[in-house]
Amino acid sequence: MALLTIEHLTKRFGTVTVLQDVSCTVAPGESVALWGPNGAGKTTLLRCVLGVLPFEGTIRIDDLDVRRQGKQARRLVGFVPQEVTFYPTLTVGETAAFFARLRGLDPEEARRRLAQVALDDRLNQPVRTLSGGQRQRLALALALLGDPPLLLLDEPTASLDVRSRAEFMSHLQTLLDQGKTLLFSTHRFEEVEHLARRVLLLENGRLEADTTPGTLARRLFPETTHYRLRLHLPEAQRPEALQALRAHGFEVWMNGHGLEVRVPADEKAAPLLLLSRAGFEVTDFELHA
Amino acid sequence: MTTTTARATIGLLARKELHDALRNRWFVLYTVIFAVLSLALSWIGLAGGQLYGLAGFGRTTASLINLIMLIVPLMGLTLGALSLALEREQGTLLYVLAQPVVPAEVLLGKLLGLATALTAALSIGFGLSGLLLAWRGNTMGLGAYLGLFGLTILLALLSLSLGLLFSSALPRTATALGSALFAWLLLVFLGDLGLLGSALVLRIPVEQLFTLSLLNPLQVFKIAAILLLRSDLQVLGPAGQYAMHTYGMRLLPLSVGVLLLWSLLPLLPAYLFFRRRGAL
Numbered sequence: 001m002a003l004l005t006i007e008h009l010t011k012r013f014g015t016v017t018v019l020q021d022v023s024c025t026v027a028p029g030e031s032v033a034l035w036g037p038n039g040a041g042k043t044t045l046l047r048c049v050l051g052v053l054p055f056e057g058t059i060r061i062d063d064l065d066v067r068r069q070g071k072q073a074r075r076l077v078g079f080v081p082q083e084v085t086f087y088p089t090l091t092v093g094e095t096a097a098f099f100a101r102l103r104g105l106d107p108e109e110a111r112r113r114l115a116q117v118a119l120d121d122r123l124n125q126p127v128r129t130l131s132g133g134q135r136q137r138l139a140l141a142l143a144l145l146g147d148p149p150l151l152l153l154d155e156p157t158a159s160l161d162v163r164s165r166a167e168f169m170s171h172l173q174t175l176l177d178q179g180k181t182l183l184f185s186t187h188r189f190e191e192v193e194h195l196a197r198r199v200l201l202l203e204n205g206r207l208e209a210d211t212t213p214g215t216l217a218r219r220l221f222p223e224t225t226h227y228r229l230r231l232h233l234p235e236a237q238r239p240e241a242l243q244a245l246r247a248h249g250f251e252v253w254m255n256g257h258g259l260e261v262r263v264p265a266d267e268k269a270a271p272l273l274l275l276s277r278a279g280f281e282v283t284d285f286e287l288h289a
Numbered sequence: 290m291t292t293t294t295a296r297a298t299i300g301l302l303a304r305k306e307l308h309d310a311l312r313n314r315w316f317v318l319y320t321v322i323f324a325v326l327s328l329a330l331s332w333i334g335l336a337g338g339q340l341y342g343l344a345g346f347g348r349t350t351a352s353l354i355n356l357i358m359l360i361v362p363l364m365g366l367t368l369g370a371l372s373l374a375l376e377r378e379q380g381t382l383l384y385v386l387a388q389p390v391v392p393a394e395v396l397l398g399k400l401l402g403l404a405t406a407l408t409a410a411l412s413i414g415f416g417l418s419g420l421l422l423a424w425r426g427n428t429m430g431l432g433a434y435l436g437l438f439g440l441t442i443l444l445a446l447l448s449l450s451l452g453l454l455f456s457s458a459l460p461r462t463a464t465a466l467g468s469a470l471f472a473w474l475l476l477v478f479l480g481d482l483g484l485l486g487s488a489l490v491l492r493i494p495v496e497q498l499f500t501l502s503l504l505n506p507l508q509v510f511k512i513a514a515i516l517l518l519r520s521d522l523q524v525l526g527p528a529g530q531y532a533m534h535t536y537g538m539r540l541l542p543l544s545v546g547v548l549l550l551w552s553l554l555p556l557l558p559a560y561l562f563f564r565r566r567g568a569l
Contacts, residue, residue: 052386052568071389079387085380087305089312101301102388 001063003028003076003150003181004049009057011044011205018044019055019205026183028149031176033192034185035216036202042185043082045202046152049183050079061150075103078143082155084135086127092138093123096145103146113141117171133164140171151175153184157191162232162257166284169194190286192216221289225265231275232258232284241280245271298394299401302385306402310368319364320410326356327414331421349418350434354514357441358507362448363473365407369452370469372399373563374462383568392564400453400556407445411438436517443548444510450555457563476507499532506551513544 002025011019019041026032034042048055051070059066064073086095096110114120117137122130130138136156143151153172157165172195176182186192192199192213199216201209209215221227233241238254245252250271251262261271268287275282310316334349373396376382385395415438422434452469459465493501502508512532532540 047383047568050387052383054565054567071391074387074389077387079384081380081383081387083380085384087309087381089309098301098305099388102298102385102390104297104389 002026003030003062004183005058005060006045006049007058007060009045009048009055009059011041011048011053011055017205019048022057022202022205022207024200024207024210026150026181028181029179030198031182031196032184032198032200033196033213034183034202035192035199036208039204040202041205042202043154046079046154046183046185049152050074050077075146076148076150078145078148078151080136080139080143080151080153080156082158084139086135086138088126088128091124091126092119092130095127095138096123096142099142100145105146109145110141113144114138116144117141131164132159133161133167136160136164136168137171140168144175149179150181150183153182155185155187157186157188162284162286166232189217189220189289193287221265226262227265227268228288229261229263229268229271230255230258230286230288231261231271231282233275233280233282237280241275241278244275244278244280248274295391295394298390299398302390302395302398303401303405306372306399307405310403310406313368313371315371316364316368316406316410319360320413323356323360323364323410323414324417326360327353327418328421330356331418335422335425349422350430350437350514350518353418353437354511357437357444357514358511359477361411361441361444362476362507364410365445365448365450366452366455366469366473367466368403368407369449370455370465371462372403372453373456374459374465377460377568378462386568392567393560396453396457396556396560396563400449403449404446407449408442411441411445415441430518433517437514440510440513440517440545440548443545443552444506447506447548447551447555450552450559454555454559454562457559457566460566460569476505496531496535499535503547506548509544509547509551513541513548516541516544 004026006025007023009019009022010017022041022045034045036042044053047053049059049061049066051059051066051073055067061073061076064076066073087098090098092114093111096114097107100107100110111120111123114123117140119134119137119141122134127135127138136159140156143153156172157168160168169191172182172184176195182195184191184195196213199209199211199213200207201211201216209219211219231241238259242252242254242259245259245261252271253260263271272282272285330352331349334352373382376385382395386392415434419434451472455465455468455472459468502512536543
C-alpha cells in the first residue's frame with residue numbers, strides 16, 4: 001500500500017491554477033524528487049500534502065485524509081522548509097522542546113533528535129544566532145520528532161554552502177537507509193542523482209513525467225558529451241592532484257573550492273577513481289553539465 | 290503513536306504567545322503607558338478629592354474611562370493584528386501549521402495567550418492605582434472600580450478579537466496593522482463624530498441614534514461604565530435618557546452582553562479566513 005496517495009490534486013490561487021489534476025503515489029521507503037522550474041508547483045504540492053493550504057482533489061497519508069484528518073495525518077509527516085524561520089526569542093533547546101510538546105512528546109525526545117544532527121551542544125544558543133546549515137539541521141531534527149515515516153523537504157539545501165549541503169545530504173542518506181520515505185523538491189541534479197529513486201517532473205502545474213533520475217539526465221542533457229566535475233579536496237593536496245590528473249590527460253583547473261575537471265560523459269567517475277587510488281582525499285564532488 | 294488533546298495544544302500555544310507578548314516592545318510600552326497614566330489619574334483624583342471632598346475610587350474610575358477608551362482598544366487591536374500576520378510573514382506560521390495542529394487550536398491559543406497578557410497588563414495599571422488609593426485610605430467606590438476593571442478586560446478582549454480578524458484576513462503585517470489602526474480611529478474618534486454629524490444632518494430619531502451607538506463597542510463600554518458610576522445616563526443626553534427610560538436597570542447587563550457578543554462575533558470570520566488562507 002502507498003504511504004502517500006495524491007489524486008486529482010488541483011490548486012488555484014484566485015484565477016491562477018498552480019497545480020492541475022496531479023495524481024501520484026509514493027511507496028514506503030521510497031525517495032522521490034520533485035523536479036521542475038521555478039513556479040512549476042513543487043512547493044505548493046508539498047504544502048498541499050501538509051494540509052496547510054486548501055486544495056481540490058484528495059491527498060491521503062497512510063490512508064488518512066489530509067483534509068478531514070489533518071491533525072492525525074501530520075503526525076506521520078516531518079517537514080523541512082526551504083527557508084527555516086524559528087521563533088527568534090527561543091533557544092535551540094526551547095525550540096525543540098516546544099515542537100516536541102506540540103507533538104505530545106517528552107522534551108527528552110527533542111534532545112535525542114538534536115544529538116542525531118549534532119546540535120545537542122547548542123541547547124542554550126538562541127536560534128537566531130545559528131548558521132544556515134545549523135538551522136537546517138535543527139529543522140531536520142524537529143522533522144524527526146515522533147519518528148514520522150514520511151519526510152517532506154522543500155529545497156532543503158538551497159541556502160547552504162557546499163560543506164553544509166554535503167553534511168545535510170549525508171543525514172538524508174542515513175535516514176533513507178533507515179527506511180524513511182522522502183519527498184523532496186530540488187533544483188540540483190546531483191541531489192536527484194544522489195538521493196532519488198524516482199523523479200516527478202512538474203511543469204506549469206502539471207505532472208509531465210513520473211520517471212527515473214537516469215531518464216531525467218538524458219532529458220536534461222541530451223547532447224552533452226562532456227561534464228564539469230567539481231572535486232573538493234584538502235587545500236594542501238590540490239596542486240599535486242592537479243598534476244596527477246593532467247598527467248593522465250584530463251583538462252583540469254583549480255578554483256576556490258577545489259579542482260574542476262572536464263570529463264567525457266561516459267567517464268565521469270574516472271578522475272575520482274584515479275585520485276582515490278593515488279591516495280588523495282576527495283571529500284565531495286558535484287557534476288555540472 | 291502519541292496524541293495531544295486540543296486543550297493541551299491550545300494551552301501550549303497560549304503559553305508560547307504569552308512568552309512572546311511579554312517580550313514584545315509594543316506590549317511593554319503600552320503596559321508602562323497605561324500604568325503610568327492610571328497612577329497619574331489616581332494621584333490627580335486624590336488631590337481633587339482633598340480640594341473638593343470627592344471620593345477617591347469614584348473619581349479615579351470616572352477619570353479612567355476616557356483613558357481606557359483611548360488606550361485599551363489600541364493595545365488589543367494592534368497586538369491581535371500583529372499576531373498571525375507577523376508570523377505568516379516571518380514563515381513561523383507555516384512551520385507551526387505543518388505540525389499536528391488544526392487552525393482553530395492555533396487561533397484559540399493565540400487568543401488565550403494574548404488575552405492573558407492583556408489582562409496582566411491591565412491588572413498592573415488597575416492594581417497600582419488601586420494600591421495608591423487604598424494607601425491613602427480612599428476606598429469609597431471600590432465596587433465601581435472593580436466593575437470597570439471587568440469591563441476593561443471585556444473591551445480588551447473584543448479589541449483583540451477584532452485585531453485577530455484583521456490578522457487572519459489580511460496577508461501582510463503592514464496591511465493588518467494599518468487596518469487595525471484605522472479601526473481604532475473609527476471607533477475612538479469617527480464613531481462619536483460620525484454619530485453626532487449623522488444625527489444633525491439626517492435628523493435621526495433618538496431611539497435610532499441609541500441603536501446606532503450600540504454598533505460601536507466603545508459606546509457600549511462607555512454606557513456600561515457610566516452606569517456603574519452613576520446609575521443613570523444623563524451625561525449622554527437625550528439618547529442616554531431614552532435608553533434609561535426604555536431599558537431601565539436591564540441596560541447594564543444588556544451592555545455587558547453586547548460587549549461579550551462583540552468579543553465572540555469577530556472570532557467566527559477570523560477562523561473562516563484563517564482556515565481558508567492557511568499559512569499564506
